[in-house]
Amino acid sequence: MSREYKLLFAGPMGAGKTTAIGAISDHAPIATEALNSDLAQHSKTHTTVGFDYGEVALDGGDRLRLYGMPGQSRFDFVWKVASEGALGVVLLADNTRPDPLADLAVYVEAFRPLADADAMVIGIGRSQQGTTSIDDYAHWLSERGHAAPVFSVDVRRRDDVLLLLEALLSQIETRELFATSSQP
Amino acid sequence: MNVTAGPSASLRPQLRRISAIGFDWRAEVSLKETLALLGGKTTDRWQYTEDLVADVLVYDAGNALAQAVVRRQIASGHPCICIPSTGDAGDELVLRYPFGATRLIRCLDYASTRLTGQSAATGDGSDSVCQRLDVAMRTPGAEALVLRSGNHEGLLWVASQRIAWPVSLDLDECARILAGDVEIEVLHRGDAKLKSTAAGAALQSAEPLLWAIGIARSGGHPLRRLPAGQRYRLRRWPDFGVIGRRSADLRCAALLMQRALSGTELASFSGLPIGVVQVFLNAAALCGVLVADAERVVMPARGAASGRSPFGSVLHRIRSAFAMTSAA
Incomplete structure (x- = not known):
């Protein structure tokens, strides 16, 4: 019987979730977009109001399902439901936003169970343009008890999205390695 | 201070590190001050470090802790300069307090000979680019480093690890730098070159270049400040x-x-x-x-x-x- 695994993409509106899923999905992402009614948050004309969806076929008939979470915080109940049973979450942030750390805080808190399980990775878009450095992000996470990987990425590049995915896998493998090696 | 790494680096003055253990603070200050006066007068360039892992260790023979450290230093093939508590100071690696510059130069040049001989014996002609860069970045008071590679020159700010380099430090540029000589010069606060070097070049993260040097130009050796058991x-x-x-x-x-x-x-x-x-x-x-x-x-x-x-x-x-x- 084939099995399905879930990987989430989250972050503020315009951070590149749909693009990231499109970069690694076997097919073009299925998006549920509508006219953006929240232009104060981001100037793009359309935004995701349901899920973005992509998938990757695995050996043995299994599937890795890729879900892009709607960016607006009024959908936070969806984030929590979706994170149950998820393999991990990729958080995306835009470094040119006025306060990218505050943007991120909402998502780090909402996906805390995954962060606590070392199943969170963070990609920073336009990292060279903003004033918040990768060190700043790492320090900010550390103050909140997290040690998630934070990388400068351009999610239009498949290799950058694969970097996020591989770091996530490496974290999960390491957690499992230490968990099993400490068993009697 | 120039530190050049490349095929001909072994013929040029090396950047060596010297440390001291077992004598009082006045002697330590005196050693640092005398060292500072020696610029260009010794075979190699000498930099004082607070670390106990150094090319040469100066120690007080009357101090038991110092003797224990010295045994390890000698076992690792590094010379030690002794400050004897009694007796004659006849050996080439013996120094007396107060330190005379002439005697210190002689000791350091003799230590250079020993270190060069040791390098030749092990086939390791010079420190790796990685080691030289690490030493330069940890030079006390270093504000920035001038890095030269081919016809490119840039300024690496030590504290922020940001670099002003004429082109984007992408993988291709890092590979080009790694393929040739890398010349390193330490600049201190107030140095005129801080303003003139790489003027106009935008600051970017130095992490790609530093990482590439660590991976590809370590010469197969761990950095001296990374002891194996740590x-x-x-x-x-x-x-x-x-x-x-x-x-x-x-x-x-x-x-x-x-x-x-x-x-x-x-x-x-x-x-x-x-x-x-x-x-x-x-x-x-x-x-x-x-x-x-x-x-x-x-x-x-x-x-x-x-x-x-x-x-x-x-x-x-x-x-x-x-x-x-x-x-x-």
């Missing part, structure tokens, strides 16, 4: 978004973010050769993300955990779907 952890993930994706690096980073491990332990947990792990540690140290830690760990049998993880199978198949190399 455990380390990472204070943050290196920014592999600018460095580039390498499965072995991701594997090592994940391990050191979750546990403090020595080089040997890291090799065992990761399943990687010790040489690969060592250059990873060098690169992480150069980028300033490696910190020493004293945590104790329980060593697993090699590969004991593989196959026992409930995620093991699916993680392997996800890697396979994206043609990722499994590092373990």
Whole structure:
């Protein structure tokens, strides 16, 4: 019987979730977009109001399902439901936003169970343009008890999205390695 | 201070580190001040370090702790300059307080001869670019470094690890730099070159270049400041978004973010050769993300955990779907 695994993409509106899923999905992402009614948050004309969806076929008939979470915080109940049973979450942030750390805080808190399980990775878009450095992000996470990987990425590049995915896998493998090696 | 690394570097003055142990602060200050006056008068260039791991150690023969440290220093093939408590000062590596500049020059030149002979004997003609850069970045009072490679010159700010380089430091540019000589010059606060060097070039992260030098230009040796038995952890993930994706690096980073491990332990947990792990540690140290830690760990049998993880199978198949190399 084939099995399905879930990987989430989250972050503020315009951070590149749909693009990231499109970069690694076997097919073009299925998006549920509508006219953006929240232009104060981001100037793009359309935004995701349901899920973005992509998938990757695995050996043995299994599937890795890729879900892009709607960016607006009024959908936070969806984030929590979706994170149950998820393999991990990729958080995306835009470094040119006025306060990218505050943007991120909402998502780090909402996906805390995954962060606590070392199943969170963070990609920073336009990292060279903003004033918040990768060190700043790492320090900010550390103050909140997290040690998630934070990388400068351009999610239009498949290799950058694969970097996020591989770091996530490496974290999960390491957690499992230490968990099993400490068993009697 | 110029530190040149390249094929002909062994013919040029080396940057050597000197430390002291076992004598009082006045003698230590005197040594530092005398050293500062020697610029250009010795065979090699000498830099004082607070570390006990140095090319040459100056010690008070009457101090028991110093003698213990000296035994280790001599065992590792490094000369020691003795300040005898009694007796004649006839040997080439003996110094008396107050330190005379002439005598100190003679001692240091003799130590250079010993060190050069030692390098020749081991076939290691000079320090690696990685080692030289590490020493330069840790030079007391260093504000920035001028790096020269080919016809490019840039300014690396030590504290922020940002660099003004004439072109983008992408993988191609890093590869070009690694392929040739790298000349390093230390600048201190107020140096006129701080304003003139790389004027107009935008600042960018130096992490890609530092990481590449750590991985590719370590000469197969650990940095001198990374003793083999020490455990380390990472204070943050290196920014592999600018460095580039390498499965072995991701594997090592994940391990050191979750546990403090020595080089040997890291090799065992990761399943990687010790040489690969060592250059990873060098690169992480150069980028300033490696910190020493004293945590104790329980060593697993090699590969004991593989196959026992409930995620093991699916993680392997996800890697396979994206043609990722499994590092373990």
